[in-house]
Amino acid sequence: MTDATMPKTSGAARKTSGNGRNLDLFRVRHIPDSVESRPVPMSVTEPTSLNKPVSKSFYFWLMAPAILVLAFISIYPFFWMIYMSLHDVDIGHVEWNNFANFIKLPSDSRFLMGWVLLAEYSAMCLTLQIIIGVFLALALNGTRLEKVLVTTLLMPMMMAPLVAGMVWYFLYNGTFGWYHWLLQSLGILGAKSILASANTAMIGLVLVDVWQWTPLITLITLAGLKRVPQDQLEANMVDGASPFRNFVSVTLPNLYPVLLIAIMLRFMDNFRFIDSILVLTGGGPGNATKILPVYLFEVSFKFFKLGRGAAIALILLIVTIILGKILVRVFDRQQPSKV
Amino acid sequence: MASRDVIQYETPLSKAFRWFSAVFLAFYVVWTVLPLFVMFMSSFKDLLEAFKLPAVGDWAGVTVFFDFTPTTKHYYELFAHLGFSTYLFNSLVAAGGSALVSVVLGSMCAYSLSRIDFKGKGDLFFWIISTRMAPVVAVMVPLYWIFRQLDLVGTLPGLILAYTTFNLPFAIWILKGFFDNVPYAIEEAQMVDGATRFQALRAILPLVAPGIGAFIVLCILFAWNDYLFAAIIGSGGAKTLPAATRELVQPQNIQWGQIMAAGVVTTLPMMFLGLVIRKYLVTGLTMGAVKE
Amino acid sequence: MAKVSFRNVWKKYGDMPAVKDLNIECPDGSFLSVLGPSGCGKSSTMRMVAGLEHITSGQILFDERPINDLAPKDRDVAMVFENYALYPHKSVYENMANPLKLRGQDASVIKERVTAAAKLLEINHLLERRPQELSGGQKQRVAIGRAIVREPNLFLFDEPIAHLDAKLRAHMRGEIKHLQRTLGTTMIYVTHDQLEAMSMADTIAVMHDGELQQLGTPREVYNHPVNAWVAGFVGEPAMNFVDVGVEDRAGRTHFTHQNFSVPVTEEQQRRVSNGSRESALRMGVRPDALSISMTKPSESCITGKIFVTELLGGDMIVDVDLDDCRIRVKTSTEFAGEEGQTCYMTVNTNKWHAFSKENGKAFF
Incomplete structure (x- = not known):
């Protein structure tokens, strides 16, 4: 190598670089190109002491208020719930009763019936909502009117379930309800209101739930449809699939996770909300629509058997928590599998 | 790339589907709007006019529905004599208060949960979310008992606290998702530039502000529409609109005109808010599991 | 196998022309690379051939037969997508079998052809896996595998190796070229990487702003660019x-x-x-x-x-x-x-x- 190949490291030779542009702003310091290569360490010695880890206390202080409030309104009541479920609780009178609240439950036909009716109610609501909701989404997806129509469909969801129940109670009324008139005129019903007969009351409730919440399924499905990877649909088309085939083999599998979420959410809401049922039938006629949460409401706040209510509530809560555990697992897994 | 208009190649099947879905859509829109329409119209009808119905099978008689002289007397009645202005105020305070408490505490907690890892975080998180999923009736049994002892039954603070049982976990859960989407690098850059942790947090707030705003609205919506807590915890001194509406149903004397008017008063503001936060609605109603 | 011709093909999105008056003849069995920067209309061109996009004006012909109004499934083309577009819920085998299954082939034929294709691409040990368990290079091979299990008129490759790392990309260039030579099927290969086009294609169609700039062999395009734009786009470091x-x-x-x-x-x-x-x-x-x-x-x-x-x-x-x-x-x-x-x-x-x-x- 000649002398010229060795980079000069003196500042003087470099001063001319930059082509006369003003470099005053930045002080240019040159680092020699030929740094002696560093030897690779042959052995690594374990550290003899560890440094103090970064403190997380800032974050814990931020979390504290919310956790405390939540503890007060959820854990504290939970222990009370256990305590109450083991006692006879009346206003101003609490007495241990040797698990009587729980022991009586298996022989309480309304308690058992409550579960059956809850299952029946949920099954009917979900089946109808999924079928109608998904179909609506498919019919709406990509059409010109999509935005307007979706906004229209949203309206029932914004309504307080209680108000919805009131309006439907009015519509179902046997003497002046318009829907009753319609059902009668179509020959589906007799003079008795749909809510007044034990055979049909449940259907009446399901219709209200379908009316109010099917749009949620539609909305979720639409969001899912937008996420179906376009290129998979296209690839399948090029592979030779018909539109129907494409739907079955690409769209549906991609939709499956969001539908699962939708089902779980609605299912749990059927446990959670009983506002419209309280208005429409209050569990009647007889006990025909006394799904478990309604029964629980009646026991606790109509008869004020708070101890018994707490026992039922505890069981209901445990079942919900198990369902919730499943739901959270579904949430975690549903992240769209991108290929 | 420009908008991808995937072309549809018409087949008899797809044609049939299109027709069927158009008809179905039309039918469904009517079915959705009809109850709302009836509610709205009936709130302007005199009691007897609201009960007018054609004979069974008399399809042409449907026009009696429109045969009335509009009156605003039910609305007047609600606010002048039935104290609905108080209930409206209660609703506003209870819903707004719980939304505010939930979102302020919730975003602090969500931010921390999003930024650090610690043992038992998963369990803590599950506890938070199960609080939200718990059936309202079940939660209410012990809560009613506790609130009675603390003299919180029938008070607005009590109601706010009650609504916080579902709004706070909801806010934490959703907002954590929001903070997860803000790259930590932004705060790191802030801190390298000389900000304290707290200033760094403030720096990313504008990024999540639209989401936080939307979820204040959603929390208001959930609380506003609640009936069970309002009926039990709020009964007496803190009656909200749904609870007051329910009380218009009296044996032998159901004031349908007033009920419908109260329904309109309860529903309209929420429909409006729903439209405002339309973009976040799906995320909110699915607990953040589905995003649009 | 087919000859592909573009006759005065236009594609407009609203009023925005994406492809302007395209005329290309791609002889049977040749390897045509459509080269251009993003937004030049090359993808629209390919999607029109596949039938995924409507041809605004003009005609595309396979062996002198216009295919404008045929649905993708009736065009008998095979396409490899930029993001592979594998079906995540299906195994590698099912992914590759999909085009044959949709065409109602016997299970035994499907098995034979998928196995053969997998062997050719050296992915026969992956057949039971799901796409998410594969590396980028493996996914890409599966996507190619799905295309070659049949004997289509035409292969369409839409930037198939753009997402691979540099080393693997260089490797796959050779493989794809070899594959096309082995199978002898006409291929249209869209890319923005001039190196890919130069090294693989028989003919390069350079596109810019929706217009065909130059159609020629890699040597012609490199040595005799017809205009300054082509000259500047082709070659690294640039002219x-x-x-x-x-x-x-x-x-x-x-x-x-x-x-x-x-x-x-x-x-x-x-x-x-x-x-x-x-x-x-x-x-x-x-x-x-x-x-x-x-x-x-x-x-x-x-x-x-x-x-x-x-x-x-x-x-x-x-x-x-x-x-x-x-x-x-x-x-x-x-x-x-x-x-x-x-x-x-x-x-x-x-x-x-x-x-x-x-x-x-x-x-x-």
């Missing part, structure tokens, strides 16, 4: 452009610049004087058509000042400042220039180009 004056000195045309004055060859002189009366044009010269030295080799050389040198391992790129622009020169690693020093470059006049300043058209 240097210098605005020069045109002057007559002793009967010979010279390209003149503050830093140099270089005579053109006789043939080139004829072309320039036939072509225009412009007194200034744009000279284009590739970095490897320049030789650089620290001593002045002759009078007709370019004088400049070294801005920076970049060592690329086997080669060295020297950025040289002229008075009004900067050019890049490719040289050997032996080159000993220092930043800021004056250097001299000689142009290989057999390998330079001249373009009109007005419309970019090449004179030579």
